[in-house]
Amino acid sequence: MSETVLKTENLTKIFMVRGKKAFAAVDHVSFQLKKGETLGIIGESGCGKSTLAKLLCRLQEPTEGTVELCGQDITKARGAELCSAYRHIQMVFQDPVSSFDPRKTLGDGIGESLRNTGKSRREAELRVRELLKQCGLPGEFAGRYPHEVSGGQCQRAAIARALAVEPEVLICDESTSALDVTVQKKIMELLGRLRVDTGISCIFICHNLALVQDFCDRLLVMYQGKIIEEGTPDEVIFCPKEAYTQMLVDSVLG
Numbered sequence: 001m002s003e004t005v006l007k008t009e010n011l012t013k014i015f016m017v018r019g020k021k022a023f024a025a026v027d028h029v030s031f032q033l034k035k036g037e038t039l040g041i042i043g044e045s046g047c048g049k050s051t052l053a054k055l056l057c058r059l060q061e062p063t064e065g066t067v068e069l070c071g072q073d074i075t076k077a078r079g080a081e082l083c084s085a086y087r088h089i090q091m092v093f094q095d096p097v098s099s100f101d102p103r104k105t106l107g108d109g110i111g112e113s114l115r116n117t118g119k120s121r122r123e124a125e126l127r128v129r130e131l132l133k134q135c136g137l138p139g140e141f142a143g144r145y146p147h148e149v150s151g152g153q154c155q156r157a158a159i160a161r162a163l164a165v166e167p168e169v170l171i172c173d174e175s176t177s178a179l180d181v182t183v184q185k186k187i188m189e190l191l192g193r194l195r196v197d198t199g200i201s202c203i204f205i206c207h208n209l210a211l212v213q214d215f216c217d218r219l220l221v222m223y224q225g226k227i228i229e230e231g232t233p234d235e236v237i238f239c240p241k242e243a244y245t246q247m248l249v250d251s252v253l254g
């Protein structure tokens, strides 16, 4: 677990809000993600987790700092360069249904990312079915539309879509928050199994400490745009260094 797949240095995003002072939603964040590692990022609502996720995937441009993906600086990547970065990094969002085009079947949605990998139509169809099965769904779900499946099933399909290009890094931003507790657990189990099967590195962004406790190798605690603490889940939960972390732990775990 030594190779670095994702690295940020001083990553910063400043928003200018009309009538208010500029403020840093993400403030000089630096960390590294190792191959095969699962890193949890926790913190209260509004601390900058989603903005950080978007910066890592280059869905937003940082105001300052760098993002390095598999040795390539993607901070300023655009066009073809950004497309090729998306073979290495994929994201699963909170609301699975709206992350699919409602006019297309799940199979089409998942197959879209395979289009540029040189596969024939038939090969792509077979691969989509294989991916669905890997994510715990019957292959026939390829023909269903997003509104024809449950939220949990749709999130499984979104994970299948993210895995289609065999990325090195998967970013899950509150990917289970919209689901009920038992489905959340099943999705976490699925992600845990995929991690073992594929060796993928994961960043798991969540405000629920209890959920990430068993799942992550390491946790970063975010507060007001900054990483204020880092450690194994046991270190962060049982020996927090910062008063804020202690408060976060107390509020979740009682």
Ligand SMILES: Nc1ncnc2c1ncn2[C@@H]1O[C@H](COP(=O)(O)OP(=O)(O)OP(=O)(O)O)[C@@H](O)[C@H]1O
Binding pocket: 015, 016, 017, 025, 043, 044, 045, 046, 047, 048, 049, 050, 051, 052, 207
């Ligand atoms: N496009 C934007 N313009 C201005 N401010 C923004 C923008 N996007 C986010 N913010 C602000 O940046 C801060 C961080 O937001 P962000 O969505 O990253 O938080 P979060 O930790 O993911 O919260 P939650 O857990 O509720 O999703 C918030 O104060 C938010 O209002």
